Each structure stands twice: as structure tokens, then as C-alpha cells.
Amino acid sequence: MDLLKVDTDKCLRCGICVDCCPSCILNLGENGPECHFDRGCMSCGQCVAICPVGALDNKYAPLAEQRPVTMPVLKPETAYEFLRMRRSVRNFKPVPPTDEDLMRLLDVARYAPTAGNSQGLYYVVIRDAEKIKAIAEAVANWMEDEVAAGTENKRYFMTVLRAYRERGQDIIARHAPCLVFALARRLNITGVSNAEQSWAYAELFAPTIGLGTTIAGFIQSCGIAGYRPLLDLVGVPAKQNIVGTLMVGYPKYKYKRMPERQHLKIEFR
Template identity: 40%
Template sequence: MGLIRVDLEKCERDGICVDVCPVHILVLNHDMRPEVAPGMAQYCIGCGHCVAACPHEALNNVRSPLAEQGKLPAYPVVDSETALAFLRSRRSIRRYTDFPVPRELIVRLLQAARYAPSGHNSQGISYIVVDELSALKRIRGLVADWMREVIVSQPEMANRLHMPGIVRAHERGEDLILRDAPALIVAIAPKDLRPAPITACLALEYVELYATTLSLGTCWAGYAQVCAQQYPPLAEYLRLKEEMGVLGMLMVGYPRYRYHRLPERNALQIEWFDAKSS
């Protein structure tokens, strides 16, 4: 079987599949049926646009089979006001209950992350999940050790990032590094996968947004993330392979408090470009 298969009885020869292909490997033949241009099959990125956009279910693609694509009953899925309220309701949670997060919910979060955009449909993000209290404690300790080194070697930056106060809090048993979150998600990818840094951010934002629907809260663990990128002992503790890099970390848990208001942000700044004035 070639890259695509066309059901001739269903195909309406409207060219939609050809028009939506982001890498332009599909063309219409003399009979106005879609086919892969000669020598172009190797450039298919498996995004599934051609299959998903066909309203007649006439096209199949071996890299994104019709049978594996769920139906979208309506679009848009939610109205604009509901969507905006949902987006605004997300908060960075830094106070969690003591309840552990069931692993099946973590899996659901990360399943949602698979659908985030990625450059050239490269995807490539995988995850380490830390949910053992002893392991989380060890990570906090390693981050504190790294901060102590930074305080000595780069005192100005360390002060700017509040590291001395964070270390003091750690020493008295207060966790300002992982905020006593019961779980930590670590996004990793091959170091030579160039789109991966942005892909990881987008994937973890999907996690942040979807988490609210499961009554979970999240917050970026920035200190631990940078530590894992700069401090070999933490990367070694996470058992990272040499070719893999840490691209993001999220704390996950059940929020201790509920928020009742939607805080405002800075006013929108926008400028319409006027080519005539250039």
C-alpha cells in the first residue's frame, strides 16, 4: 500500500486534502483525484490534516489512519466566552493538599499533552514522573546544593533570583523549591531535536490547562528545571541518558484553596503595522 488510499466512490474531487497539506506533497491528477506527487511521499510528516479535513471520509493515510482519528461532532467545541473564562481560571498553584495524585490521572494529563502542536509534527517529548516523597525530598536537596554553589559563584544573579532566602527556607524545613507538591512531571527530549524546547512548553501548557478539569493544580518548577540543566548531580539522579535533556518541569497536586476571582493582567499592547509609512 502507498502512502494514501482514496475511496473513489466517496471522493468528491473537491481538492480539500490537497489544499490543507502543509508540505504540499499531494496533487490532483488528471481525473481531479488526490495522489502523492512523484518522489514526495518521504516528506509526509504524518500530521493527518489530509484525512481530518476530508468531509467524506474518502482518504486514508498510512501515517495517520482514518480508523485512528476520532470524529469531531461540532466546531467550535465551546463558545468563546466559556473558553476565555476557562483560560483565565488557570492559576499557578503553590499550596497543595497532602493527597497524592493517582497515577491514572497523571497519565490522562500526559495523554492530553500528546496533542499539543510541535514543529514539523516532530513531537518527541517524553516524561519522567516523580511521585515518591523520598525522591521529591532528594530533588529538593540537590536543588538547594546547586543554589549554594550559585550563591558563591554568581552572587548577584543568586540574589536576583532569591536563592539565599530559598536555601534558608529549605534549611528550616520550608519548601519553596517544589512547594510540597505530591508529584513532579519532567519533560525530556533528545538534545538534537531542534523544535523540542518550544514543543515541551506547549505540551506542558496543555497539561496545565487540562489539569483544572481534573480538579488538579500545577506550577512550573523553574528552579528545579534550571538545576537539572546545569547541575549534573540532579540529571544523574533522574537517570537521564547523555543524549536527553530536561526541557520543563511541572509540579502537580490538588490545590489547597479555591480561587474566587479572575485577576486582571496588564493592558493589551498592540500596534497595527502600516506598510505605507515604512
């Protein structure tokens, strides 16, 4: 099968699929859309998804695997309130999330946009309490190395270390019952941004299944820096990098209000 298969009886020759191809590899021929550079296809499925009559098939994004859009667009007021309700959860019940809830959470995350439809994220879930403690300790050790080296984060890390070392507060892992690490191949230069989008989807979906989340910024930064003791604890394969870390658990408390943010700063030119 060639890249594209067109049902010429259905095709309207409208050219919408050509206009919507992110890679600009389609043109409108006499019998419908044609591809002039198959290897340029990013397998995003946009051409198939946009066809108003279902006349197009793509071997990398088959029509048979695409679900029809049936959900109405949310009202602006509903969407606004839903987005504002999201909170970063740092206080968790001690019980770790179930396999089922984690699978649902990460299944949604894989639909987040990725640069060039690169996708390619691999998730490692850690629920062992002792290993999570060891991870927090490794990150604290990394921070101490950064302080000793006089890096630009020295003053900030000193504040974190005072809370963690002197006051015994787990400001690093927050006693989270579960950490999820996003890994990407070293050659994937957009791995970090892909993970950020993945976490955005996960964080918005989490409350619908009773989960709370927040990005584990200190652990994530340590992982992205390639700190070997952390990589070894997580079990990162040689050809992959840590590109993101998310804390996940069942919230200990329920937020009653939505905090305000800085006023909108915008300039039209």
C-alpha cells in the same frame, strides 16, 4: 500500501487536502490527491482529517484511527472565562495524584502541537517525597554554583536561596507531592518548546479532574542546563535531555477570584 490511498468514488477532487498539507508534498492529480515526496510526510494526519467526505487514507495517520469532530465550538464568553480561571497552584494537599489522574492528564498533553509534528516527549513521574526533597536540594546546589560563577542570574538566585536556605521555605519544589519531567532526545532541537505546549494543555485540563499544576521553573531551568546531579536523580537516559518540569497535585485551596493582568498592548500596522 503507498503513503496515500484515495477512494476515487468518494473523492470530490476539491483539493482541500492539498491546500492544508503542512509539508506541501501533495498535488491534485486526475484521480485525486497524489504525494510527490513520501519521505516528507510528517504524519500529522491533517490531510485525512480535513477531507469533507472521508475519501483519503494515509498509512502514517490512518483514517480508521481518527475520531470525528462532534463537539461544538465553545462560545467566546465561555472560552474566555475558562482560560482566565486557570491558576498556577503552588499549595498542595500532601496526598500524591493517582495513576489514573496522571494518565488522564498526560494523555491530553500528548495532543499539544509540536514543531513539525515531532512529538517525541517522554514523561517521568516522581512521587517519592524524599526524592523530591533531594531534587530541590540539588537545584539549590546548582544555584549556589551559578552565584559563585557570577552568572547573569546571580542576584535572582541569591534571593531564592535566602528563602530556601535561611528561612526554610521550599520555594523550589513547593512541597509538591508529584513532579513530572518531560524528556526529549538530544537531537530534538525543539524539545523545550514542545514541552511548553504540552504543559499548556496539561495546565488547562488539570482543573477538570481536580488537579492543580504549575511549571517548576527553577527545577526546569536546572534540568535544561544539564546539571548532572539532577539528571542522575531523575534517571535521564544518556541520549535524552530534560526539557520541562511540572508540579502536580490536588490543590490545598480554591481560588475565588480571577486576578487582573497588565492592559493589552497592541499596535496595528
